[in-house]
Amino acid sequence: MRTFRELLRDNRGAAAAEMVLVIPFLLALMMGSVELGNYFYNEHKLVKSVRDGARYAARQRFSNYTDCTGEVPTRDTADTVFENTELVVRKGSLDPAAQDLLPNWDSANFSATMTCLSELDDGSGGNYAFGGLYANVQAPTVLVTVTLPYRSVIGTAFGFSGLGLNLYAAQSAAVMGF
Numbered sequence: 001m002r003t004f005r006e007l008l009r010d011n012r013g014a015a016a017a018e019m020v021l022v023i024p025f026l027l028a029l030m031m032g033s034v035e036l037g038n039y040f041y042n043e044h045k046l047v048k049s050v051r052d053g054a055r056y057a058a059r060q061r062f063s064n065y066t067d068c069t070g071e072v073p074t075r076d077t078a079d080t081v082f083e084n085t086e087l088v089v090r091k092g093s094l095d096p097a098a099q100d101l102l103p104n105w106d107s108a109n110f111s112a113t114m115t116c117l118s119e120l121d122d123g124s125g126g127n128y129a130f131g132g133l134y135a136n137v138q139a140p141t142v143l144v145t146v147t148l149p150y151r152s153v154i155g156t157a158f159g160f161s162g163l164g165l166n167l168y169a170a171q172s173a174a175v176m177g178f
Contacts, residue, residue, distance in 0.1 A: 031154055034153060034154065035152060035153060035154055038152075038153040039150060039165070039167075042102055042150065042167055043167050043169075045101055045102055046101075046102060046146060046148060046167045046168075046169045047169040047171075049088070049089045049090070049092060049101055049102075049146075049169075050089055050144050050145070050146050050169040050170065050171045051169075051171045052088055052089070052092070053085045053086070053088045053089035053112070053144045053171070054085075054142055054143075054144040054171035054172060054173040055173055056084070056085055056088045057081060057082070057085045057112060057142040057144060057173065057175070058142055058173035058174060058175050058176055059176055060081050060175060060177075061177055062140070062175060062177040064081045065081075065114050065140045065142075065175060082112045085112045085142075085144060086110050086112065089110065089144065089146060090105050090108075090110075102148060102167075103151045104148060104149045104150075104151045105148065107148070107149045108146055108147065108148040108149075109145075109146065109147040109148075110144075110145075110146050111143075111144070111145050111146075112142060112143070112144045112145075113142070113143050114140050114141065114142050114143075114175075115140070115141050115143065116140055116141070140174075140175040141172055141173065141174050141175065142172065142173055142174075142175060143170065143171075143172040144170065144171050144172075145168075145169070145170040146167075146168070146169050146170075147166050147167070147168050148166065148167040148168075149165070149166055149167075150165040150166060150167055
């Protein structure tokens with residue numbers, strides 16, 4: 001029979017006991033790293049898709065937008081351009097049957113707007129007039145913005161649902177009219 005002193009000196013289970021104490025912290029660190037990596041990956045995908053959508057909208061004809069003098073194209077033409085822009089941002093193509101690039105798109109706040117710029121302000125009080133192709137033209141500029149609720153990769157299994165976190169991206173591009 002072992003005495004109490006012998007039991008106190010015995011260290012044959014110390015590593016297992018220490019591991020049991022450390023495992024929750026290691027899991028939290030590992031899952032936090034996975035979640036943070038997924039957040040930045042989704043943010044990158046959203047920024048890229050918004051950039052592609054703005055590029056698509058900027059490659060449309062001038063006749064698809066207002067001509068910055070108040071003449072508005074037919075409503076169907078402008079709506080089609082912005083609907084197609086949303087498809088490019090959402091799915092990466094003009095195919096409505098394609099899979100969404102990111103989850104939670106049904107909860108997204110998508111907007112595509114057009115503004116007119118006739119001169120660029122350099123910040124010093126002087127203006128640079130457009131030249132070349134845009135000489136004597138008030139060029140429309142398209143702004144595409146998306147706010148998308150973030151969906152956690154781990155879910156609520158570890159107490160983190162991602163609620164309240166949003167992915168946001170905005171991109172503007174001058175319409176080229178080609």
